[in-house]
Amino acid sequence: MEAFLHQVFSGLATGGVYASLALALVMIYQSTNHINFAQGEMAMFSTYLAWAMIHAGLPYWWAFALTVAVSFVAGVAIERVIIRPVESAPVLSVVTVFIALLVIFNSVAGWIYSYTIKTFPSPFPEQPLFGNRFISSHELGVIGVTLVMLAVLYAFFRFTPLGLAMRAAAQNAASARLAGIRVGWMLALGWGLAAAVGAVAGMLIAPLVYLEPNMMSGVLLYAFAAALVGGIDNPFGAVLGGFLVGVLENVIGAYVIGTELKLTVALVLIVGVLLVRPTGLFGRVFVTRV
Amino acid sequence: MAALLEVEGLSAGYNNLENVLHDVSFSVERGGITAILGANGAGKTTLLRAVSGMLRRRGSVRFDGRPIEKSAVEDIARVGVAHVPDGRGTFLELTTEENLRVGAYARRDRRGAALDMERMFGYFPRLKERRRQQAGTLSGGEQQMLAISRALMMRPRLLLLDEPSFGLAPLVVQDIFRIMRGVNAEQGVSVLLVEQNAGLALDLADRAYVLETGRVVLSGPAAEVGADENVRRAYLGF
Numbered sequence: 001m002e003a004f005l006h007q008v009f010s011g012l013a014t015g016g017v018y019a020s021l022a023l024a025l026v027m028i029y030q031s032t033n034h035i036n037f038a039q040g041e042m043a044m045f046s047t048y049l050a051w052a053m054i055h056a057g058l059p060y061w062w063a064f065a066l067t068v069a070v071s072f073v074a075g076v077a078i079e080r081v082i083i084r085p086v087e088s089a090p091v092l093s094v095v096t097v098f099i100a101l102l103v104i105f106n107s108v109a110g111w112i113y114s115y116t117i118k119t120f121p122s123p124f125p126e127q128p129l130f131g132n133r134f135i136s137s138h139e140l141g142v143i144g145v146t147l148v149m150l151a152v153l154y155a156f157f158r159f160t161p162l163g164l165a166m167r168a169a170a171q172n173a174a175s176a177r178l179a180g181i182r183v184g185w186m187l188a189l190g191w192g193l194a195a196a197v198g199a200v201a202g203m204l205i206a207p208l209v210y211l212e213p214n215m216m217s218g219v220l221l222y223a224f225a226a227a228l229v230g231g232i233d234n235p236f237g238a239v240l241g242g243f244l245v246g247v248l249e250n251v252i253g254a255y256v257i258g259t260e261l262k263l264t265v266a267l268v269l270i271v272g273v274l275l276v277r278p279t280g281l282f283g284r285v286f287v288t289r290v
Numbered sequence: 291m292a293a294l295l296e297v298e299g300l301s302a303g304y305n306n307l308e309n310v311l312h313d314v315s316f317s318v319e320r321g322g323i324t325a326i327l328g329a330n331g332a333g334k335t336t337l338l339r340a341v342s343g344m345l346r347r348r349g350s351v352r353f354d355g356r357p358i359e360k361s362a363v364e365d366i367a368r369v370g371v372a373h374v375p376d377g378r379g380t381f382l383e384l385t386t387e388e389n390l391r392v393g394a395y396a397r398r399d400r401r402g403a404a405l406d407m408e409r410m411f412g413y414f415p416r417l418k419e420r421r422r423q424q425a426g427t428l429s430g431g432e433q434q435m436l437a438i439s440r441a442l443m444m445r446p447r448l449l450l451l452d453e454p455s456f457g458l459a460p461l462v463v464q465d466i467f468r469i470m471r472g473v474n475a476e477q478g479v480s481v482l483l484v485e486q487n488a489g490l491a492l493d494l495a496d497r498a499y500v501l502e503t504g505r506v507v508l509s510g511p512a513a514e515v516g517a518d519e520n521v522r523r524a525y526l527g528f
Contacts (some may be wrong), residue, residue: 161395168381168392175379178342179444180367180396 005134007250013139014208014222015246016146020201021216021223022230022238023153024194029232031170031190034094038101039198040220042078044213045105046071046199047206048113051120060123064203068196075195079188109213120206142204149200150239153193157235166190218263222249225266228273231280240282245269292355293317294480295341295371295448300349302340310336311504313349318448318497323474323481325495325512327488327525333504334484335376338450341482342366342373353448368396372446376453378437382426386417389425389436393443403443410439413469431462438466442473449473451483455490463487467494488525492516500525 021039028036036042046067053063082101086094124141157163169176169186176183202216209215226245230237245266253262273280295318303309310333318324328334340347343363351359358366367373372393381389390410394403411418414435420428425436434454441449451470455463467490473479485491492498498515500508508515515521 161391164384164388164391165395167384167388168395171381171383172379174344175375175381176392177363178344178367178373178375178379179392179440180364181392182364 002133003254004251007254008247009135010139011247011250012243013135013142013246014205014249015226015243016143017201017205017219017242018222018226018245019239019242020146020149020197020204021219022226022242023150023235024197024201025223025227026230026232026235026238027190027194027197029227030235031166031187034091034098035224035232036194037095037098037220038105039194040216040223041102041105041109042071042075042195043198043202043219044216045109046074046195047120047202047211047215048109050199050203051113051118051206051211054121060121064123064200067199067203071199072192072196076188076192078195079191083187083191084184106213113213115213118211120203120211122207138207145200145204149197153197162189218266221263221266221270222246225269225273227280228270229281231282234280234282237280237282241280292352294320294322294354295482296350296352297341298350300337300340300347300351302336302345302347302349304336304345311340311347314501314504314506316499316506316509318480318482321474321478321480322497323470323483323495325483325485325491325498326501327485327491327498327515327521328501329524330486331503332501334501335452336504337501338373338375338452338482338484342371342450344373344375367444370445370447371450372441372444372448373450374437374441374452374454378433379440380425380428380433380436382424384425385422386425386428386436387421389440390417390443393440397443397445402445406443406445410442413472414439431458434458434462434466438470442479446479448480448482451481453485454483455485455487463490470494488516488521492526 024039025035028034049070050063050067053066054060082097086097122138124137129137129140157167165181166186166189169181169183173183205219222245226241227238229244230241249262249265252265253259298315300311300314302311314337326334326337339345341351343361343366347359350357353369353371381392390407397403416432417435417439420432428436454466470481471494474481483491483495492512495512498512499506500515500521508518
């Protein structure tokens, strides 16, 4: 029982990371109907930036905050400079651009920081908190940071005029323009937020999977699975999907198929959802009257 | 003083710059209501889109004396032109209230916007009842009320209305036109109205233009246009 609970809790921790990355995917999907395949590599690159800052002697949380800020700006810049010109291009061209970004980030990271695996520090104590036996401090910290970030994002989109404008721009760009909303900038902001959220996810998962240019490839697959399970156009679904996938991965990995086959869980989920329920478990029941 | 909106030699279309509107000229007086009449496919919707910048266009469009024919949609909206588009432009997944707040997005005066929202709920009590409801669940008439209210939340000086009577029950249409008349008289909002229902439009407007296959074929004070033999036969049904 104790071991089972431990699997569940550590599943929730990695699930929080999947949830964050899935949310980043959904944010961009909602406004552009594109899946940013480079989201994971962008997060990986952000994590390298954090690593470099920490190595240069910056305290962990300073490096954390600075990385989030730099990633946000970089996300905005990528949208403006690289994605904007292909805005109205056919889907395949856009996918090609995303794949190119993925490859570029991957090889540039390898070129600058080398492909050797590095350890990435955790800001949380090594001893489990309160002497509990179910969950390490880092895992608890990951869950905490994820929940805080999700709450902040929710409040931003729900209660601020800018958040509302971003939602409006994503839903109906033409109508948003007519209300004076600068839709182009809203898209860029969305990219910035997605990059910042990805950066947090990268920094949280790095102590567990270790830092190397391919560290996010598995995580991105789980995030895809999470987004699809939850419903690709539903941010709440993506978050719930993330936690669900994290727990399933751990429990099924530990008790059913063994850790070597864990990644198949994600693939089976992706294929299963697409076959059985393409809108996802929490796919918005969207009512319209014509 | 010059008219609020002066359009001269406007040509516009989709893909090809000239394939819908040809050399159209018209104006909307300050505080006035101008109606554009025409059959399906005459170019009425295209004309509004060309004014608000949704389409590429050629010719001169001056708003309050300033040229806006090169401006982007967002900027035209921000100088005070509110376009209630064809299809109503509802943000289906936002609530009624959020839709109205989107209308007020470009405004700086938070308090004025809050007062205006109450004013909209005064005009259309149905919207108040539905304020927390997802806008996609509203009826056609309610969505039209919402679209007009959202546009008025921008505190526009010129309102572009695309077929506000389209697909609505006669009672709802009467309601909407009564409120438009009130907004025009009390707030001094000028209106450029595009309508297939010529009787309603001529009743509300002070100036009217008749559009046929992208060209203005008749223009003048609404009463004169309404008295024209051809207009009576073609658009008023007698």
